[in-house]
Amino acid sequence: MFVREGDVCVGRFDPSGAAVLQQVMIEVVGLLSERLDRADPVVARLFPDMYPDDPDTSAELRRYMEDDLKSAKLDQAGAMLAALPPGGGEVRLDEEQAEVWLRGLTDARLALGLHLGLRDDTDLVEEMDEAVLRDPVSVRAAQLSVYAYLSELQESLVDALMG
Numbered sequence: 402m403f404v405r406e407g408d409v410c411v412g413r414f415d416p417s418g419a420a421v422l423q424q425v426m427i428e429v430v431g432l433l434s435e436r437l438d439r440a441d442p443v444v445a446r447l448f449p450d451m452y453p454d455d456p457d458t459s460a461e462l463r464r465y466m467e468d469d470l471k472s473a474k475l476d477q478a479g480a481m482l483a484a485l486p487p488g489g490g491e492v493r494l495d496e497e498q499a500e501v502w503l504r505g506l507t508d509a510r511l512a513l514g515l516h517l518g519l520r521d522d523t524d525l526v527e528e529m530d531e532a533v534l535r536d537p538v539s540v541r542a543a544q545l546s547v548y549a550y551l552s553e554l555q556e557s558l559v560d561a562l563m564g
Contacts, residue, residue, distance in 0.1 A: 402557035403494075410499045410561040412554075416489040421547055422554070423485055425509050426478045432512065433475050437467070443512045447474070477505040499562050506555040513548050517541075 403412040414422070437444050448467060450459035480501050484492050494502060519528065529549065532542040 402554060403499075403561040404557075405561040405564040406493075408495065410494045410496075410558060412492040412494070412558070414485065414489045414492065418550070419485050419487070419489040421550060423482060425513070425547065425551065426481050426485075426505065429478045429505070429509050429512065430475060430482075433471055433478070437471065443515050446511050446515050447508055474504075474508055477501050477508070481505045494558075496562065499558055503555065503558060503562075506551055506558070510548065510551050510555065513544065513551065517544055517548060519548065 403410045405411075432443065433447075437448065439445060439448075448463070448470060450456070451462050452458045480498070484494070484498070484502075486492070517528070529542070529545045532539060532545055536542065
């Protein structure tokens, strides 16, 4: 998790935390590297229509901006992967880098949350309880744990930035 040390936010990652975050960001890169399917709810959530009541204007704006937005999201994920020490360790982020990480974590949480059918963090608690009771080693319980980890990581980074 992140803490503030002077002008930087410092995150310390054990090997398993680093591996989880690395795998999540690799999956985000994979999703963004493919041709974007607007029918995919995850893509629609990561690239929302700017004018939902005006599909023509949204399509026109998307035509001009989507490649740049996609590149920015890929750059964010790439920056996070580059900063993560293999096998765990320390990450030191200035304010600009921390904001890149926040955007990358948001994208990862949006994609995973949508995949899991979560609407908010209340759903997460209920779903975790239910999944763990049913089968604590299920894929769903593991995915919910990853989502909870990303949420905690993002919250600690916000707190470090504000502190």
